[in-house]
Amino acid sequence: MTRVPVTVTPLHKHHGKHGGLIALGLLVTSGAVVWLTEPRGTDERSVATTTPVQSPAASVAPPVDRGPPITSEPVITATPKHTRVTAIGFATFDERRTQHVGAPVHGWLQKTRASSLGRKVKQGEVLGVVYSADVYFATVDLLTEVRDFTNQELLDRQRIRLLRLGMPRSTLARIEKTRQPQAMLPIVARASGMVVAEQALERQFLDPRSGEELFTISDPHRVWVFVEVPDADVPRVNVGAAAKLSIDGLPSALAAKVGYVFRRSDGGTRTVRFDVTSPRPIVANARVSAEIELAR
Numbered sequence: 300m301t302r303v304p305v306t307v308t309p310l311h312k313h314h315g316k317h318g319g320l321i322a323l324g325l326l327v328t329s330g331a332v333v334w335l336t337e338p339r340g341t342d343e344r345s346v347a348t349t350t351p352v353q354s355p356a357a358s359v360a361p362p363v364d365r366g367p368p369i370t371s372e373p374v375i376t377a378t379p380k381h382t383r384v385t386a387i388g389f390a391t392f393d394e395r396r397t398q399h400v401g402a403p404v405h406g407w408l409q410k411t412r413a414s415s416l417g418r419k420v421k422q423g424e425v426l427g428v429v430y431s432a433d434v435y436f437a438t439v440d441l442l443t444e445v446r447d448f449t450n451q452e453l454l455d456r457q458r459i460r461l462l463r464l465g466m467p468r469s470t471l472a473r474i475e476k477t478r479q480p481q482a483m484l485p486i487v488a489r490a491s492g493m494v495v496a497e498q499a500l501e502r503q504f505l506d507p508r509s510g511e512e513l514f515t516i517s518d519p520h521r522v523w524v525f526v527e528v529p530d531a532d533v534p535r536v537n538v539g540a541a542a543k544l545s546i547d548g549l550p551s552a553l554a555a556k557v558g559y560v561f562r563r564s565d566g567g568t569r570t571v572r573f574d575v576t577s578p579r580p581i582v583a584n585a586r587v588s589a590e591i592e593l594a595r
Contacts, residue, residue: 383590384536386571388526390546390585393574397517398489402505403465406431406484408513409501415514416497420488423467426514427486429505435482437461438474445475492516495583519580524555526589527568535593536560536571542591544573548582557591 402408406429412418415426441457448454461471464484474481496515505511524544528536536557543552553575561570573589575581 380593380595382593382595384528384532384593386526386528386589386591388524388570388587388589390522390524390575390581390587391583392495392515392517392519393521393523396490396492396521397515398492399512400426400486400488400514400516401510401512402429402507403486404429404431404433404484404505404507406434406482406505408486408499408503408505410499413501414497415494417494419493420491420516422488422491424488425485426488426494427499429484429486430482431484432482434461434464434466434484435480437464438480438482441471441474442478442480445478486513488514488516490516492518493580495519519582520577522575522577522581523558524573524575524587524589526571526573526587526591528571528591530564530567530569532593533560533564533569533571535595536591537594540592540594542573542589544575545588545590546575546577546581547585547587549577549579553577555589 408427408429410427411425420426437457437460441454441461444454444457458471462468465486467485467487470485493516494514495517496512498511499513505513524546538557538560540557542555542557544555545552555573555575557571558574559572561572563569571589571591
């Protein structure tokens with residue numbers, strides 16, 4: 300530290316009454332000059348506390364990822380799914396309870412009634428008779444085997460031939476007992492039910508190759524209903540789902556449950572079947588409107 304020399308002029312002896320004050324003033328002045336000319340250093344402790352020291356690595360702080368900016372969006376309320384779907388279809392007879400009576404052989408038909416449509420019949424009841432040369436020659440072959448019996452297998456073969464044509468076992472036993480061939484073949488109902496369709500005509504010539512149906516016997520109180528459901532709603536249609544069916548010819552809707560959902564889609568829809576029991580008979584191909592409950 301460099302000090303500036305200060306020249307102090309020696310006080311002369313003053314003999315006045317103000318000599319003491321003058322000497323005191325000179326002393327104060329000298330002290331002030333020394334203090335003002337004194338160089339001042341920097342206080343390291345003060346610098347340490349007032350000036351922060353940063354390392355080069357910490358000089359730039361990494362950016363903080365605060366995620367995407369928060370924006371305000373309008374609140375959208377989801378539209379509730381519909382709980383029902385309406386499908387259109389038709390009714391048909393339950394095939395498990397339906398028999399289709401066709402022409403078994405070539406011949407002429409004679410019906411037992413002018414019309415059997417709408418009439419209830421019992422299993423084994425005769426609906427008509429066919430007069431056929433084929434039947435006559437088949438009974439002749441049977442009686443030949445009975446008369447000239449040589450082999451049980453050959454006899455049974457002739458019996459089975461007539462049974463397949465629809466010959467009742469009781470009629471077959473009577474032919475063997477009386478040894479009289481016959482050309483008449485009875486047409487019988489194989490199950491009880493109602494005659495729901497009749498295409499047979501009196502004195503009609505029958506050809507089994509035509510596939511023509513003479514009578515249809517079923518239970519019109521037990522039917523199948525088929526409706527078409529859009530593919531978009533099919534995943535929510537469960538077997539056993541409740542539905543209401545409005546069927547042409549019935550005064551009120553029927554409660555029903557889904558019985559089967561078909562796997563194949565056709566034209567953007569899939570077929571759904573109902574097994575319906577009705578207190579009133581339902582005609583074939585009656586138009587149906589179904590309201591089906593959908594799963595949530």
